[in-house]
Amino acid sequence: MRLFLAIRLTPELKGALIDVQNVWYDMGVRGRFTPEENLHLTLAFIGEYPDPEAVLDALKAISFAPIPLTPDGVGAFGDLWWAGVSGGPALTGAARRVRRALAEAGIPFDRKRFSPHITLLRRASVSSPPPVAAAPVSMSADTITLFRSDRGKNGMLYTELGSIRATQSGDS
């Protein structure tokens, strides 16, 4: 199964990102807009791996502080358009710990440098994203979730398989 670790977003933050998608749509941009239920912030992409329990076990050892998140501009990787997020040292620290725990457990993951983003649109019909500022909605993430990703009839289907929670003293 195809696995990844991500932060779920609050309805308020999702709403702010849907507004950005709508502004682009109204400007004439087309492509595959990420549906609201699929918006998330990936910390580590594991890919094909048969043992979700081993992943959750590996993560039991880590601690992380609640992560403050707020939208931070938009950008693109080619025709994939995203919303940036800032989460300060709590976010980079959590991503680092998650990835270190996976590495120590021998669980493979995509080693590309962590670049916090929430994908809003794939196969954009226009070459670069018009700068739209998301409403400054912030949230605090206290959970990191293991998802399985399947290709559904109408797009990707993400299923939660388990999660780990923040501790107040995340600086171990």
Ligand code: 2AM
């Ligand atoms: P993306 O939105 O930028 O494609 C599920 O595919 C999640 O894992 C998505 O958030 C996706 O990011 C992310 N991801 C990171 N590395 C990936 C990879 N090598 N292949 C597929 N998805 C990846």
